[in-house]
Amino acid sequence: MSYRIGLVGKPSVGKSTFFNAATMNDVPEGAYPFTTIDPSVGEAYVRVECAAPEFDETCTPNVGYCDEGTRFVPVKLVDVAGLIPGAHEGKGLGNQFLTDLNETDVLVHVVDFSGETDIEGEPTEGHDPREDIDFLENELDMWYLGILEKGIEKFETRYQGSEAAIEEELAEQMSAFRTNKDEIKQVILSLGLELDPDAWDDADREALAREIRKRTKPMVIVANKMDKPAAQENYDRIADDPEYDHLTFVSASAHAEKALKNAAESGVVEYRPGDDDFDVVGDVSDEQAAGLEQIREFVTEFEGTGVQQALESALFDELGCIAIFPGSANGSADEKGVFRDCFVLPEGSSTEDFAYHLHSDIGDGLLHGIDCRSNRQLGSDRELSHRDVVEIVSTN
Numbered sequence: 001m002s003y004r005i006g007l008v009g010k011p012s013v014g015k016s017t018f019f020n021a022a023t024m025n026d027v028p029e030g031a032y033p034f035t036t037i038d039p040s041v042g043e044a045y046v047r048v049e050c051a052a053p054e055f056d057e058t059c060t061p062n063v064g065y066c067d068e069g070t071r072f073v074p075v076k077l078v079d080v081a082g083l084i085p086g087a088h089e090g091k092g093l094g095n096q097f098l099t100d101l102n103e104t105d106v107l108v109h110v111v112d113f114s115g116e117t118d119i120e121g122e123p124t125e126g127h128d129p130r131e132d133i134d135f136l137e138n139e140l141d142m143w144y145l146g147i148l149e150k151g152i153e154k155f156e157t158r159y160q161g162s163e164a165a166i167e168e169e170l171a172e173q174m175s176a177f178r179t180n181k182d183e184i185k186q187v188i189l190s191l192g193l194e195l196d197p198d199a200w201d202d203a204d205r206e207a208l209a210r211e212i213r214k215r216t217k218p219m220v221i222v223a224n225k226m227d228k229p230a231a232q233e234n235y236d237r238i239a240d241d242p243e244y245d246h247l248t249f250v251s252a253s254a255h256a257e258k259a260l261k262n263a264a265e266s267g268v269v270e271y272r273p274g275d276d277d278f279d280v281v282g283d284v285s286d287e288q289a290a291g292l293e294q295i296r297e298f299v300t301e302f303e304g305t306g307v308q309q310a311l312e313s314a315l316f317d318e319l320g321c322i323a324i325f326p327g328s329a330n331g332s333a334d335e336k337g338v339f340r341d342c343f344v345l346p347e348g349s350s351t352e353d354f355a356y357h358l359h360s361d362i363g364d365g366l367l368h369g370i371d372c373r374s375n376r377q378l379g380s381d382r383e384l385s386h387r388d389v390v391e392i393v394s395t396n
Contacts, residue, residue, distance in 0.1 A: 006104030011121030059339035113231035218318035252306025274308030320347030327372035365396030
C-alpha cells in the first residue's frame with residue numbers, strides 16, 4: 001500500500017513551498033491564485049527509527065534511504081489544486097479538486113497563521129486563520145452532505161418495498177470514502193439519532209455528514225509562517241480552542257525547510273530533515289549567516305521546521321499507521337543486503353495482513369510469523385506493533 005497525503009490550502013499560503021520543501025520537486029511558487037493547476041504528486045518521506053542497529057547490521061534500503069539510524073520511508077504527497085469558495089458546488093476547479101482530494105488517505109491543510117492573506121489568497125493584514133480552517137471544513141462538510149442526501153433519497157424511494165437498512169444504503173452511497181455499514185451505524189448512534197432518516201432534521205443531517213467526514217478524512221493543520229510574531233499570537237488563540245479539538249496543529253515554516261534543504265544541497269550546511277538544529281560547514285556571507293541564525297532560532301524553539309512533523313503526524317498519528325521491517329530470525333540471509341524494506345501498514349494489521357502485503361502467494365501459504373527480536377512464533381491473527389521485525393514462514 002502506498003499512502004497518499006493530500007496537501008490542501010487556499011492560494012498564497014505557502015502550500016507549494018511546503019510541497020517543494022517536502023519533495024524538493026520543482027513546482028511553481030507564487031502569490032497568485034492557481035499557482036498549481038494540476039495535482040502534483042511527489043515523493044516525500046516519513047522518519048522511522050531503523051531496526052538494523054539492534055541486530056548489529058547496516059541496512060541497505062530498497063527504497064528511501066537511511067541516515068545514521070533514521071530510516072526515511074517514502075510516501076506520496078499530492079498537491080491538490082482548486083480550493084475556492086463553492087468548490088463543493090463545482091465552482092472553479094471544484095469537481096477536479098474533490099476528485100483528487102478523495103484519492104488521498106489523509107489531509108494536510110496549510111494555513112497562513114500570520115494573517116497576511118485573506119480568504120481569497122490576496123495580501124492583507126490581520127486576517128483570522130480561523131476563517132481558513134472553517135472554510136475548508138465547511139466545503140468538505142457540504143460535499144459530504146450532498147452525497148449523504150443522495151443516499152437518503154435512494155433509501156426513501158425504495159423504503160416501502162425493501163428490507164435494506166439506512167446504514168447499508170448510506171455506506172453504499174459513500175463507499176468512495178472507504179467506510180462501511182458498521183461504521184455508518186456507529187456514527188448515527190453516536191450522535192443520538194434514530195436509524196430512520198424521517199426522524200432527522202436538517203441540523204441532524206449536517207451533523208451526520210460532518211462526523212462521517214471527520215472520521216474518513218482526518219486532517220492536520222499546518223500553522224505556516226510561524227516565524228512571524230503575528231502567527232505565534234494567532235496560534236496561541238486558536239490551537240487550544242475546544243472548537244478545534246478534532247484537529248491536530250503543527251507549527252511550521254515551509255520557507256525555513258526549503259532554505260535549509262537548498263543550503264544542504266549546496267554544501268553550505270549539514271542538515272537532516274526534521275532535525276532541530278544544523279551545522280554551517282560552508283562559506284557564507286554575513287547576510288546569509290544572519291539568515292541562517294534566524295532559522296536556527298526557529299527550529300530550536302519549535303523542534304524543527306514542522307514539515308517532517310506534519311507528514312509524520314498525518315500518517316502515524318491521524319491514520320495510526322505502523323512501520324514493519326521484514327527480517328530473518330536466523331540472521332543475514334539476503335545476498336542483496338539486509339533490512340532492505342520497511343513497509344507502512346494500516347493500524348491493527350496482523351501477521352496474515354503483512355504476509356498478504358508482501359505477496360498474495362505468501363499470504364495463501366502462511367504458516368506463521370516469527371518475531372525476530374524474541375524468536376517467538378506469531379500466530380496469523382497476531383496484531384503487529386510499530387517497528388516490529390517479522391519473518392514470514394510460508395509454504396509458498
